[in-house]
Amino acid sequence: MAAAATMMPYFGQKVSSNSDLAPDWTSQEVSTGTTIMAVEYDGGVVIGADSRTTTGAYIANRVTDKLTPIHDRIFCCRSGSAADTQAIADVVTYQLGFHSIELDEPPLVETAANLFKASCYRYREELSAGILVAGWDRRKGGQVYCVPIGGMLVRQPVSVGGSGSTYIYGFMDSNYKPGLSKDQCLELTAAALSLAMERDGSSGGVVRLASISEEGVERRVILGNQLPKYSTH
Amino acid sequence: MALSNVLETPAAGFNFDNAARNAALEGLFKGGQAPKPLKTGTTIAGVVFKDGVVLGADTRATSSEVVADKMCAKIHYISPNIYCCGAGTAADTEKTTELLSSNLTIFSLNSGRNPRVVMAVNILQDMLYRYHGQIGANLILGGVDCTGNHLYTVGPYGSVNKVPYLAMGSGDLAALGILEDGFKPDLELDKAKELVCAAIHSGIMSDLGSGNNIDICVITRQGVDYIRPYQESEYKDSRKIKYKYRPGTTPVLTEKVVPLKLEVVQEAVQQMDTA
Numbered sequence: 001m002a003a004a005a006t007m008m009p010y011f012g013q014k015v016s017s018n019s020d021l022a023p024d025w026t027s028q029e030v031s032t033g034t035t036i037m038a039v040e041y042d043g044g045v046v047i048g049a050d051s052r053t054t055t056g057a058y059i060a061n062r063v064t065d066k067l068t069p070i071h072d073r074i075f076c077c078r079s080g081s082a083a084d085t086q087a088i089a090d091v092v093t094y095q096l097g098f099h100s101i102e103l104d105e106p107p108l109v110e111t112a113a114n115l116f117k118a119s120c121y122r123y124r125e126e127l128s129a130g131i132l133v134a135g136w137d138r139r140k141g142g143q144v145y146c147v148p149i150g151g152m153l154v155r156q157p158v159s160v161g162g163s164g165s166t167y168i169y170g171f172m173d174s175n176y177k178p179g180l181s182k183d184q185c186l187e188l189t190a191a192a193l194s195l196a197m198e199r200d201g202s203s204g205g206v207v208r209l210a211s212i213s214e215e216g217v218e219r220r221v222i223l224g225n226q227l228p229k230y231s232t233h
Numbered sequence: 234m235a236l237s238n239v240l241e242t243p244a245a246g247f248n249f250d251n252a253a254r255n256a257a258l259e260g261l262f263k264g265g266q267a268p269k270p271l272k273t274g275t276t277i278a279g280v281v282f283k284d285g286v287v288l289g290a291d292t293r294a295t296s297s298e299v300v301a302d303k304m305c306a307k308i309h310y311i312s313p314n315i316y317c318c319g320a321g322t323a324a325d326t327e328k329t330t331e332l333l334s335s336n337l338t339i340f341s342l343n344s345g346r347n348p349r350v351v352m353a354v355n356i357l358q359d360m361l362y363r364y365h366g367q368i369g370a371n372l373i374l375g376g377v378d379c380t381g382n383h384l385y386t387v388g389p390y391g392s393v394n395k396v397p398y399l400a401m402g403s404g405d406l407a408a409l410g411i412l413e414d415g416f417k418p419d420l421e422l423d424k425a426k427e428l429v430c431a432a433i434h435s436g437i438m439s440d441l442g443s444g445n446n447i448d449i450c451v452i453t454r455q456g457v458d459y460i461r462p463y464q465e466s467e468y469k470d471s472r473k474i475k476y477k478y479r480p481g482t483t484p485v486l487t488e489k490v491v492p493l494k495l496e497v498v499q500e501a502v503q504q505m506d507t508a
Contacts, residue, residue, distance in 0.1 A: 029366065030392040053394065058406075060386075061394040082392035087362050 029081060030055045033202025034066060035164030035193055036077035038134040038144040039176070039185045040157045044213030045134040045142040046182065048189040049077050050164065050197050051205030062205045067219075071096050073212055074112045074135030079162035080149065081128040088119050088129055109135040113145035113153055121151025130161045136212050160192070164200035168192045182211055194227045249367040274442010276404030277307060277318035278412060278432045279373045279384045281397045282425035285453035286375035286382050289429035290318050291404070291437050292462065293444040300444070306461070308450045312337045313457065314347050315376030316450050320402035321389060322369035329370045333357060350376040350383040354393055362391025371401045377452050404436025404443040411435045426451065430464055437466075 036049045049066035052059055066078045068089045074096070078085035092115045100107040113133040120129055133145040146152075146159040158176050160168060171192055180188065190207055197203045207222040277290045294302035309317045309330040317333070319326025333356055337348040353374055361368055366389045374385045386394045386401060398416045400408035411432040420428065426449055433447045446462035 029390050030388045053392075055388075060388075061396060063396070064394065081390070083362055083366075083388065083390035086358070086392055 030060055030083060033164075033200075034079045034162035035160070035168070035196035035200060035203040036066060036079050036132055036162050037160045037165075037189050037192055038077060038132045038158070039180070039189060040134075040142045040144050041180055041182050041185045043142060044136050044182065044211060045144055046185040046189050046209065046211045047075055047077055047132070047134045048193050048207060048209045050193055050203040051208060052203055053082055054202055059204075064205070065208060067208055067210050069093075069217075070112050070133070071100065071107055071135070073106060073137065073214075073217070074109055074133070075210060075212060075217070076112075076116065077132040077134070077161065079130040084127045084129045085131065088116065088127070088131070091119060092116055106137060108137045108139060109133065109143040109145065110140070110155075113147060113155075116145075116147045117151055117153040120147055120149075124149075124151050132159055132161050134212065136214060138214075142213070160196075162203065164193075164196035164203035167199040168196045171195055182213075186211065190222055191228055195230060197227075198230060249364060252367055274404070274440060275307060275320040275402030276400065276408050276433050276436025276440060276443040277320050277373055277402050278400040278405075278408045278429050278436075279318065279375045279398065280412065280416065280420070280425050280429050281375075281382050281384045282420040282422060284382075284422060285377045285451065286384055287422075287425045287429045288316055288318050288373065288375045288450040288452070289433045289463075290448050291433055291443040292446045292448055293437075293442070294323060295442055303445045304462075306448065308448055308459070308461075310334060311353055311374070311376070312341065312348050314378055314452065315350055315353050315374065316452060316457065316459075317353075317375075318373040318401070320371040320373075320405075325368045325370045326372065329357070329360070329368060330372070332360070347378060349378040349380060350374060350385065351380075354385045354387060357387045358391050358393050361387060361389060366390040373399060373401055375450075375452060377454055382452075400432060400436070402436070402440075402443065404433075404440035407439035408432035408436040422451065426463070434464070 030053060033054050034050055034052065038045055038047045047067055051062060051064045051066070053061040053064045068076050068078060070076050070089065070093050076089055078089065092112065095115050096107050096112050099111065112135065116131055116133055120127060120131070128149060130149050131147045133147060134143065136142050143155060144157065144159050145155050146161065148161065157178060158172060160172060175188060186209060189209060193207045206224055207227060209222065210217055210219045274295055275291060279286060279288045288308055290307035292304050292307065293300055294305035307318055309319060311317050311330060311334045317330050319330060333353055336356055337353060340348055340352070353376070357372065357374070361370065369389050371389060372387045374387065376383060384396060384399065386396065386399055397418065398412045400412060412428065415428045415431065429449060430447055437443045445466050447464040449460045449463035451458040
């Protein structure tokens with residue numbers, strides 16, 4: 001094996017092609033440039049995401065589901081590289097399922113978050129994945145954990161992620177209050193995501209929402225023409 | 234962790250250890266660029282309809298500006314109920330689908346059942362993710378199994394999308410326009426075939442890398458109908474004369490025979506045991 005390979009830093013992963021026949025986006029990595037959000041309420045969590053997956057300037061999938069179930073009452077919201085986040089989610093689903101069978105009881109959200117962190121931190125140089133882990137368990141109720149790029153882990157009552165999140169920090173800070181009800185959380189999430197999708201080119205499509213509580217998981221979709229409308233002029 | 238039904242790829246197979254070194258050597262080659270793998274421009278499309286899945290593809294394989302193969306088969310067999318269209322680097326799509334087909338055949342022989350489409354998708358995703366995008370294969374997998382009719386796309390980096398209709402390849406934008414306009418859930422077979430054919434046709438018209446004929450593959454519970462070609466190109470040439478000459482066309486003027494002297498160096502005879 002070439003010794004030179006270990007000295008050079010690992011350059012980009014693009015399968016590059018300057019052929020006239022093949023457009024640029026056929027060789028770009030698929031990214032979920034995105035907006036994701038998760039909010040805790042008393043008794044559960046509400047999570048939401050947009051539905052756009054891009055390869056460069058082309059939208060590869062306009063109805064993506066970025067809310068991925070990890071266990072019966074634990075979901076993760078994926079942002080970053082589509083391939084990396086799908087792979088990590090699969091690995092954690094397996095590990096958590098195994099762990100849950102060993103314990104013979106439903107796993108804790110904190111455990112799931114730590115499993116994500118372990119993978120994201122260990123392979124931080126190779127991966128590009130920002131993940132929100134959210135769910136309900138009997139010990140601490142509804143919880144939201146943020147595992148951004150780099151592999152940090154922190155619990156937050158409300159968290160946003162992805163490329164579109166930068167546009168809604170102000171909205172979040174001014175509109176979130178502790179002690180919201182489930183419906184208020186759903187409205188807040190839908191509104192925040194709509195605002196982000198309006199401004200961020202890499203976010204769009206439909207808004208997918210889910211609420212997780214002891215009773216179960218309720219999923220819904222808000223189509224493009226049903227989104228709350230905000231006009232600046 | 235190797236599953237019992239999947240062959241472990243031998244270490245002598247794909248080896249991308251030099252990828253980082255090659256990237257670093259980019260500027261040193263003549264012309265400033267390393268030789269690139271050949272990609273065949275393509276238009277492939279798939280649609281889920283009421284009773285199954287319809288896959289379509291053009292049949293042109295190009296080698297830079299020359300059409301290398303006018304009747305190339307881009308819809309690959311995976312299993313009796315699953316077929317796969319491939320875009321991207323031709324060699325990669327060919328070998329990846331063959332590997333997948335072998336693995337699923339082993340599974341079928343072991344378990345006695347037809348494989349499910351999710352199995353094919355998972356094996357592909359595993360393999361392509363492991364190679365970090367070095368295998369340039371953009372695949373559309375379509376099939377019918379006991380859980381229903383499915384259409385998936387797998388990207389070269391290992392990302393998977395499950396969709397009711399899609400197009401890939403260099404002609405995908407043109408084809409997707411037709412699909413977006415004409416797709417409805419639960420189409421009838423004829424409408425679905427027409428839609429896919431129109432989509433590929435628009436890819437052929439608008440993309441230089443796609444062309445010639447259109448292949449269609451219809452997969453239903455009852456079986457597979459692989460129509461090759463479904464529609465022939467209207468620009469097909471018809472040869473006016475045959476370029477075949479009968480023996481004796483060229484006159485022989487003189488003939489000279491020179492025997493070659495060969496020495497027998499060693500002769501060994503081994504009796505075959507046919508008892």
